[in-house]
Each structure stands twice: as structure tokens, then as C-alpha cells.
Amino acid sequence: MNNQKRKLISSIYLKDQKAVKSFSDLKVISDNPVTLAEEYSDSGMDELIVFDLSTAGNDAEHDKALDTIKDICKACDVPVIGAGNVKRMEDIKKLLYAGCKKALLNFSKDTNIEILEEVSGKFGKNKIGISFFEPSQINCRKDQVEALASSLYFVKDFTDEIAKSLLSELDADADLYVCPKEDETGSPAELLTKYDRISGLFGNYINAKADGISELKDDCISKGLTMCQLEPSFSWSQLKKNSDGMVPVIVQDYRTDQVLMLAYMNEEAYNKTLRTGKMTYFSRSRNELWLKGETSSHFQYVMSLTADCDLDTILAKVKQIGAACHTGSYSCFFNKIAEKDYSEKNPQKVLGSVFDVIKDRKLNPKEGSYTNYLFDKGIDKILKKVGEEATEMVIAAKNPNSNEIVYEMSDFLYHMMVLMAEKNVSWEDVTDELSRR
Numbered sequence: 001m002n003n004q005k006r007k008l009i010s011s012i013y014l015k016d017q018k019a020v021k022s023f024s025d026l027k028v029i030s031d032n033p034v035t036l037a038e039e040y041s042d043s044g045m046d047e048l049i050v051f052d053l054s055t056a057g058n059d060a061e062h063d064k065a066l067d068t069i070k071d072i073c074k075a076c077d078v079p080v081i082g083a084g085n086v087k088r089m090e091d092i093k094k095l096l097y098a099g100c101k102k103a104l105l106n107f108s109k110d111t112n113i114e115i116l117e118e119v120s121g122k123f124g125k126n127k128i129g130i131s132f133f134e135p136s137q138i139n140c141r142k143d144q145v146e147a148l149a150s151s152l153y154f155v156k157d158f159t160d161e162i163a164k165s166l167l168s169e170l171d172a173d174a175d176l177y178v179c180p181k182e183d184e185t186g187s188p189a190e191l192l193t194k195y196d197r198i199s200g201l202f203g204n205y206i207n208a209k210a211d212g213i214s215e216l217k218d219d220c221i222s223k224g225l226t227m228c229q230l231e232p233s234f235s236w237s238q239l240k241k242n243s244d245g246m247v248p249v250i251v252q253d254y255r256t257d258q259v260l261m262l263a264y265m266n267e268e269a270y271n272k273t274l275r276t277g278k279m280t281y282f283s284r285s286r287n288e289l290w291l292k293g294e295t296s297s298h299f300q301y302v303m304s305l306t307a308d309c310d311l312d313t314i315l316a317k318v319k320q321i322g323a324a325c326h327t328g329s330y331s332c333f334f335n336k337i338a339e340k341d342y343s344e345k346n347p348q349k350v351l352g353s354v355f356d357v358i359k360d361r362k363l364n365p366k367e368g369s370y371t372n373y374l375f376d377k378g379i380d381k382i383l384k385k386v387g388e389e390a391t392e393m394v395i396a397a398k399n400p401n402s403n404e405i406v407y408e409m410s411d412f413l414y415h416m417m418v419l420m421a422e423k424n425v426s427w428e429d430v431t432d433e434l435s436r437r
Contacts, residue, residue, distance in 0.1 A: 005228045006192050007047060007200030008216065009177065010040035010207050014084075015053040016061070017068050022204060023053065023155075034071045041076040042301055042321075044213035044277050046228040048076055049104075049153070049202055052084035066098050073099025074432065077301065077319055083131060083153075087111050092119045096127060099432065104129045104153060107137040116141075120148035131155050135169040142171045151175040153202070159184075167197050179203035189220040214276045230274045230302060236267045240312035246282060247314055251324065254303040254317035255428075256348075260324035261332040263292075265314065277302050279318055298322035351427060354414065358421050374418050382422055385415045 012033050013020045019030040030036040033050075040048055050069050054061040062085050073080045082095030083104035088111070095103040105112040105119070107130050120128050129151040132138055138145055138152060145152070151174055154166060158178040170176070176197060182204040184191070192198055209216055217227045239247050246264040253260055263281040265273070269289055272280040279300035283290040293299030300318040307314055325332040344350050361371040374382050389412040396405040420426070 004175070004199060005226050006198075006220065007177070007228055008045055008188060008206050008209075008213060009047045009049055009081075009200055009202035010037075010043075010045040010210060011049045011051065011179075011203050012037055012040075012072070013051045013053055014065055014068060017064055020053065023051070026053075033068060034075050037072040037080075038075045040207070040210055041078045042299070042319075043210040044217070045078055045206070045210065046200070047079045047081060047101075047202075048072070049081045049083055050100075052082070054085055056085065066094055069095065069100065070098040074428070077303070081129065089115055089119050089122065092123065092128070096123060097433075099436070101436075102127055102129050102150070104131045105149075107132040108134075113141065116144065116148050126150045129153055130174075135166055135171075139169065139171045145172050146174055149174060151177065151199070154178045157181040163195055167195060170197075175199040177202055180205040182208065187219060188216050189223045189225065192220060192225055193223050218275065230277060230305075232274055232305070234307055234311065236270050238311060239270075239307065239314075240310060242312070244284070246284075247312065249279075249281065249314045249316050251279065251300065251316045251318055253320055255319075257317075258331055259333055260300075260318070260320060260330070263290075273302060273305070279316060293321060296322065298324065300324070351413070351417075355417050355420070355427060358414075358417050362421050371418060374415075375422065379422060382415070382419050386412070386419055389415050 013022055014033055015026055017033070018028045019033040019036050021027045021029055037048055037050070050072055052062065052065045052069065054065045065085070069080070069082055079101035080099065081102045081104060082098065082100035083106070086092060086095070086103065086105055087109065092103045092105075092115075103119075103123075105116060105128065107113055116128070116130075125148055128149045130138070130145060130149045131153040133154075133156050152170075152172065154176065156162065156179070158166075158180045166178075177200045178195075178198055179202055180186075180191060184205050186194070188201055188206070188209070191201060217229055220227050221229075241247055242264075244264075246266050247270070249263050249265055251260045251263065252258065263279075264284060265280075266282040266289075269280045269282045272289070272291075279292045279302060281290045281292060282288070291299075299321045300316075301321070303317045303319060305314055305316050320330070323330050325334075344353070358371055361369055362375055365372045365375075374385065389408065393405065393408040393412050396408040399405065420430075
């Protein structure tokens with residue numbers, strides 16, 4: 001049996017900045033595809049494919065679709081695959097720059113076949129996948145496909161009849177993902193077990209099952225399939241428990257590292273957290289299992305779990321929905337006991353604080369503010385200052401004393417943040433791009 005990790009992949013068909021039913025059915029199913037994508041991401045899906053269905057040749061419509069894809073990538077915590085409207089290397093670049101982990105070349109278009117080697121060489125094999133409708137589109141280029149692309153996506157309805165010809169005729173050994181008919185009666189476990197060659201499933205068949213992904217994965221695992229899920233390096237028996245037989249859990253926001261709360265896990269809570277990807281605790285006051293967010297919808301989605309040196313405490317980094325505290329506060333830690341007068345040293349907090357002031361000046365001008373002077377003068381003045389400060393930073397770097405370059409770097413960063421605010425670029429946009437690199 002194929003022991004690779006199988007994937008369940010949601011799909012969004014994007015038309016006019018809305019999510020529609022499918023390639024052929026343009027009925028709008030969501031006016032907000034970003035919210036829909038986030039729901040799929042939080043459900044436990046392994047990846048998300050976004051198909052851009054904008055009109056061929058309509059650059060304005062395509063650019064709006066790319067903006068939506070960028071927002072989707074920013075909102076999702078699972079890898080996003082971009083597809084559709086690709087006809088040159090520039091289109092692949094735009095999808096990857098928007099935040100997609102991978103871009104698909106449609107092999108029903110000869111122009112896409114011609115650029116496979118170019119885009120794979122430029123961006124790397126792992127960034128390129130191929131969508132196709134017929135095995136012949138792959139087989140005649142088998143060696144090229146396997147050398148230059150990481151995965152294959154069969155986008156026609158995958159039926160038993162199609163499976164017989166596809167799986168018997170397809171020569172390439174790359175990972176293969178298929179799109180079952182929406183009304184397919186077989187379960188994902190049945191399909192993945194029946195067709196061992198398949199690496200995963202996508203499309204509306206999977207979208208319709210978004211509310212029960214954890215259970216579907218459990219079913220797959222029970223049938224001997226290996227699925228993408230949290231795999232603990234330490235079993236519950238290896239952790240050291242307190243006198244109540246539990247382990248305390250410190251919870252942090254994975255984006256900001258802000259401490260949100262302290263709770264406790266028993267064995268059932270620990271295993272359920274790993275299985276579902278949602279933080280689950282044991283309530284000592286109610287003496288029962290507690291899925292965080294079950295009543296408030298303020299779920300906590302697991303990003304990482306780390307045990308301390310003694311294996312008696314867990315640090316959980318989570319994506320927090322809403323407020324962590326029952327009082328409505330984002331964090332439970334807000335009752336300040338004592339504090340010294342100190343300067344903040346955390347670079348992330350300092351840069352974030354300065355940037356917040358700059359953005360506030362843009363929204364709420366303050367008389368005599370140099371920042372507002374720059375905004376009033378406009379983009380050309382801001383760019384001129386960024387260029388000047390960059391030059392001064394280069395000159396300062398020639399000085400053996402580091403004090404001057406620190407001063408000039410600070411000036412440059414300030415003016416760069418003014419430019420960011422002017423162009424509506426956030427620190428998160430920048431750090432997300434850096435992390436992808």
C-alpha cells in the first residue's frame with residue numbers, strides 16, 4: 001500500500017471576486033471568497049486550490065482576481081495553490097508573489113507546455129504543478145513532467161470509468177490528485193483505498209465535507225491510510241503530570257507571541273487536540289472536556305505544541321479566533337500588578353508601535369507633524385526621501401563607527417514605513433513574503 005501522506009484539498013472557483021460553484025456553473029456561492037477560504041483552512045483541510053476563472057485577455061479582471069488570491073493567502077494557514085489564467089512565466093510569478101505555495105500549468109494549453117522548463121528553472125520544481133484533462137497530455141512528456149513539476153491534478157470528474165483509463169494509461173509517477181464527482185457516494189477513505197495511486201482528493205466533493213474533515217481523516221486512518229495531521233513526538237505517557245493527572249498548557253498567539261491564557265489537559269484532551277487541530281482542554285471547575293470556542297466560536301487552531309525541558313508543561317502557539325478570555329479581553333493577562341518605566345526592546349513591538357503611529361497620522365492628521373507633511377506632499381516626495389535616506393545609509397556604512405549607520409538605518413526605516421502606509425503595505429505582508437523565501 002502507498003504509505004505517502006494523503007491530502008484532502010478544498011477548492012475555490014473565483015469569478016468577479018466572488019466564489020462560484022464550478023468551472024461550468026458560475027452560480028455565486030459566496031460573496032466573500034476570503035472568508036470562505038479561511039473557513040476551509042480552519043476546518044482541517046490540508047491545502048486549498050484557487051482557480052482563477054477571470055475572462056481570458058481581461059487584464060483588469062485578472063489583476064482583481066490576483067488581489068483576491070493575495071488576500072486568501074494572507075488569511076489562510078494552509079498552503080494555497082494558484083491555478084487558472086496562466087499563459088506565460090509572468091503569470092506564474094504573479095501567483096507566487098501573491099503568496100501561493102504552488103502554481104499550476106494547464107497542460108491543455110500548448111503555451112503552458114512550452115514554458116514548463118522556464119518556470120521550473122526560475123522558481124523550482126516544488127513550486128510548479130500541472131493540471132490536465134487527458135493522460136496523453138502527460139504521457140508524451142513523461143520525463144519532462146517528472147523532472148520539472150512536483151504534482152499532477154486531474155481536473156475532470158473522476159469516476160470509476162475514468163479511473164480505469166486514467167490509472168492504466170498514466171505513465172508519470174508524480175503525485176496525483178483527482179476531483180471526484182460532487183455526488184460521488186464513496187467516502188474519501190474508500191476512494192483512496194480503492195485507488196492506491198491517488199495522493200489526494202479535491203473539488204466540490206471535498207468542499208461539501210468541510211465540517212467533518214477530522215472524522216473523515218479518522219476514517220481514512222482506521223483503514224490503514226497515512227494522512228496529513230499533527231504527529232506528536234511525545235506520547236501522553238511520556239509527559240509528566242501534576243497531582244491531578246493533568247499537564248498545564250500556556251497558550252500564545254502564533255503571530256505576535258502574546259500570552260493568551262493558561263489551561264490544563266488530560267489524556268483525552270491531549271489526543272483530541274492532536275486529532276482535530278483545535279485546542280481542547282479539561283475544565284477542572286466543570287470536571288469535563290472543554291473544546292475552546294465550542295459555545296463562543298472563539299476557537300484556537302493549533303500551530304505548534306512544544307513541551308518544556310521537564311516535559312511537565314506545554315507551550316501552544318495558536319491562531320486565536322475572537323477573544324481568548326471569557327471576559328471578552330483578547331488575553332486573560334490584563335490585570336497589571338506592577339511595572340517599571342522601561343524602553344521596549346522587542347524589535348517587532350517597536351516597529352509595530354511606530355508603524356501604528358504613522359498609520360494613525362494618515363487617518364488623523366496632526367498639525368505640525370512631519371509625517372503628515374510627507375503624506376500631504378504625496379508619493380513623489382516620499383519616494384525622494386526614501387532614496388535620500390538609502391543613500392545616506394550607504395555613505396554611513398563606509399564609516400568604521402557603527403553609531404552613524406544605526407542612526408541612518410533608523411531614518412530609512414521610518415521613511416520606508418511612511419511609504420508602506422502610503423501604499424497600504426503592512427509589516428505582515430513583508431514578513432509573510434520573507435518567510436516564504
